Amino acid sequence: MVKFFRSGNPLTVLLLLLYTLLVKFFYLLHPSTYVADGSEGLLYDLLVNWLQMLVGKSPLFFTTMAIMMLFLQTLLLTRIINHHRLFSRSTYLPAMSYLLFTSLWQGWNVFSPALLVNLIMLWVLASTTELYTRTSARDVVFNIGFALGIAGLFYFPAIVFCVLLLISLLIMRPFRLAEWIIALLGLFCPLYLLGTYLFLTDHVALLRKIPRIGVSMPIVHDYKVWGALIGSLFFFILGWLLLQRPLKKMLIQTRKTWAVQIVYVIVAILVPFFSVHFSPDYWVLAILPISMFVGNVYWTITNETVANIIHFITLGYVIVMQYFS
Incomplete structure (x- = not known):
């Protein structure tokens, strides 16, 4: 199966849709409404x-929205x-990895502020890759600061992404104080x-x-x-280790972009600790950049048999945790 996602063929999108239904079907069978734990933002x-005025508290609607957002x-x-050619050829392996690893925990498939922030962070990711080539x-x-400010209005701890x-x-x-000041101005502009x-x-x-x-130091049981x-x-x-060679x-631009992704993962892991009420659901913020490194694992393992074994072990774990735990 991995070899189909290794290709950059646009028709792979259809296979990706079927894969989404496979790994997310359990959550459609047992839908949830949305995350509302007191940490969400005003927007x-x-x-x-507004959505409740349209459809009420329909768990199926909100779960379908969440899965559609993940697919998008x-x-x-x-x-x-x-x-930006982060891999030597076009590939859908990071996309497959994102769908697979967000299926590890039910809270990563619930409509939440984190999913909305991830949409904004994709735009931020695309913009940061342009920083190296721009003269000014x-x-x-x-614009990046402004986007992060909007993300903070959906989930205020996302401000930590500054x-x-x-x-x-x-x-x-190279360090330019004016750019740092402008970034911070953009951050506070939406507020x-x-x-x-x-x-x-x-x-x-x-x-x-x-x-x-707030600052939370929870114990996860x-x-x-x-x-x-x-x-x-x-x-x-x-x-990350397989990426070194x-x-x-x-x-140089590609190497710097990968370095930014490492920082992205670390910051995203820390963001939920600044919530009023800690929830592991917000770690979906980190799964987005992690999926790029997971995709690199499958990309680097050129032996299709080994790659498929690793994939099916992970997929099997997902299915067991969903249906039999």
Whole structure:
């Protein structure tokens, strides 16, 4: 099966859709509504309330929305990876990996602020790859900061991704203080615009719902969470190790882009700890960049038999955790 996703043939999208139904079918059979644990942002609350006005609290609708968003994210991720040639040839392996590894834990398939933030982070990912080639990147860093500011209005701890932006500037470009200041201005601009709108419409009280942030050091007892986390981190480390040899043959821009992805994974793992109420559901933020390294594992293993064995072991674990645990 892996060899079909190794190809960059556009018709692979149809196979990817069938694969989505395979690994997500359990969640469609047992749908959930949406995440609402007190850590969500103001825009997320408004969006959920609007959707409830349309369809009510339909678990099937919200789960279908979540799975459609995951599928859309795989397509966007594939386009970014292939456009910037992060692999030597076009491939759908990271897309397959994202669908597979988000299936490790049910909370990663529920409509949540994290899924909306992942959509924004895909645009951020595409923009950061342009930093190296731009003579002047002030417009790009402002737009990235602005996007992260909007992400913070859906899930306020996503503001922590500003660390990723600043480190990306260090990796991709020589230090320019003006660009850092412009990035921070872009970060606070959505909050300023929203605050101005709420003030003019006499809804200032809603501003209290925006800064939902804290520091949590939870103890996770669910073995499914540990299984999903350990499996994801194992493949991330393995993918990073297997990347070392081909990395030397890549262009400087590509090497720097991969370095940014490592920082992306680390920051995304830390973001949920700044929630008011910690939830492992928000670790789906880290699965997005991790899937690139998982895809590299399958890409590097050229022996199709070995690659298929690894894939079917992972797929088998997913099915056992879904149906028989």
